[in-house]
Amino acid sequence: MKGGTTALFHYLNGSQPAIHYPNGSKSHVDFRPRYHPGIIGAHATKEVNFFNKRPSKIANATLQQQYFASFPGVDALVDQPLAGRCSYPAQLGLSSSSRPALVRMEATAMYLAHPTAAANVQRLLPQVRLLALLREPVSRALSSVNMLFQNQHAHLEQASPAYQQAWQVYVITELRRQLQVLRGCYAKVAPGLPVHRQVDDCVFAPNQTLTGVLHVHVGLYAVHLERWLSHFAPQQLLIWSSHAFDEAPAQHMDQLVHWLGLDPALTWHNSTTFTRMHKRSYPAGSLPAALLQELVAFFQPHNERVFALLQRHGYGSLVQQLRRAWPLELAETISKLQQKPAEHGRQTQVQP
Numbered sequence: 037m038k039g040g041t042t043a044l045f046h047y048l049n050g051s052q053p054a055i056h057y058p059n060g061s062k063s064h065v066d067f068r069p070r071y072h073p074g075i076i077g078a079h080a081t082k083e084v085n086f087f088n089k090r091p092s093k094i095a096n097a098t099l100q101q102q103y104f105a106s107f108p109g110v111d112a113l114v115d116q117p118l119a120g121r122c123s124y125p126a127q128l129g130l131s132s133s134s135r136p137a138l139v140r141m142e143a144t145a146m147y148l149a150h151p152t153a154a155a156n157v158q159r160l161l162p163q164v165r166l167l168a169l170l171r172e173p174v175s176r177a178l179s180s181v182n183m184l185f186q187n188q189h190a191h192l193e194q195a196s197p198a199y200q201q202a203w204q205v206y207v208i209t210e211l212r213r214q215l216q217v218l219r220g221c222y223a224k225v226a227p228g229l230p231v232h233r234q235v236d237d238c239v240f241a242p243n244q245t246l247t248g249v250l251h252v253h254v255g256l257y258a259v260h261l262e263r264w265l266s267h268f269a270p271q272q273l274l275i276w277s278s279h280a281f282d283e284a285p286a287q288h289m290d291q292l293v294h295w296l297g298l299d300p301a302l303t304w305h306n307s308t309t310f311t312r313m314h315k316r317s318y319p320a321g322s323l324p325a326a327l328l329q330e331l332v333a334f335f336q337p338h339n340e341r342v343f344a345l346l347q348r349h350g351y352g353s354l355v356q357q358l359r360r361a362w363p364l365e366l367a368e369t370i371s372k373l374q375q376k377p378a379e380h381g382r383q384t385q386v387q388p
């Protein structure tokens with residue numbers, strides 16, 4: 037969440053007006069082709085929000101049918117979506133001469149941090165391939181709180197002093213509150229149960245909700261990856277630095293095509309211009325230095341935990357990449373947020 041999932045989804049999915057499919061479902065046909073014809077996104081939205089529901093007693097086959105109804109060209113009875121098969125290849129831009137492989141994808145930002153999503157996915161899609169984008173956690177938290185603030189204060193003119201003042205009060209209050217709740221959760225962690233189980237229980241306690249701590253909690257990647265890696269093998273989980281993806285999108289997309297075992301010759305390299313998506317502005321000069329320091333200090337040991345976890349699971353080169361990228365991302369965020377508009381754009385030195 038806030039790591040570039042919208043951009044990734046749309047780079048892969050092209051841009052598509054609606055058409056109708058033989059099974060009665062309404063779906064898409066490209067006017068800008070998908071990056072690879074063998075990868076197609078969910079209908080209508082990148083976020084299906086299916087696995088972040090409470091576990092249900094409905095039979096797996098019915099649940100699978102419900103889930104696959106979110107994707108174009110799918111009739112789960114004849115289509116064998118779990119086998120990567122597709123009944124209407126021509127409509128999806130695939131050659132119909134053989135039965136081509138088709139990867140269906142969605143990008144529900146909430147899955148990574150959700151306490152039961154990994155278990156729910158494993159139950160229905162044990163062979164699934166997963167991709168996580170990790171953004172420097174302080175920048176990610178500020179992006180998250182900025183989005184919520186903007187959604188709730190659309191009536192305020194962004195350049196106005198009232199907007200800046202309200203932004204500052206909101207960001208300080210909300211981030212401090214979330215930091216306090218999560219410090220409490222981590223302080224209670226004891227030897228025994230895995231850390232992610234203890235933290236999930238605390239975050240999901242009766243007087244506490246996931247959304248209530250989302251800005252900070254999502255960036256505590258060690259607990260989330262620990263949870264997903266307790267359900268899936270590292271071979272099923274591709275993890276990218278958000279910053280590296282931003283710097284070299286085509287290279288990452290080609291890596292994805294290769295990792296999914298699709299034919300690279302079918303890749304449509306000119307399908308997208310890789311412009312940033314979901315980008316928001318921030319009020320310059322509004323982030324107090326003390327809050328910034330508090331955030332940096334809070335995340336620092338958690339970042340070390342995620343580096344150690346990734347190293348243990350064979351993601352050593354990613355760790356090196358994140359150790360280089362995160363200080364740069366943090367410096368960019370500080371430059372964007374802390375300096376007065378006149379100073380904006382100057383180089384800023386930060387401690388990693």
Ligand SMILES: Nc1ncnc2c1ncn2[C@@H]1O[C@H](COP(=O)(O)OS(=O)(=O)O)[C@@H](OP(=O)(O)O)[C@H]1O
Pocket residue numbers: 037038039040041042043044145179180182183278279281282285311312313314315316317
């Ligand atoms: N290609 C690429 N790579 C990395 N990061 C990118 C990219 N495109 C957009 N962005 C920045 O990502 C932020 C939006 O992330 P998401 O699309 O994941 O947001 S959401 O979870 O769907 O709300 C948002 O960050 P902020 O602008 O700081 O809010 C975008 O600017």
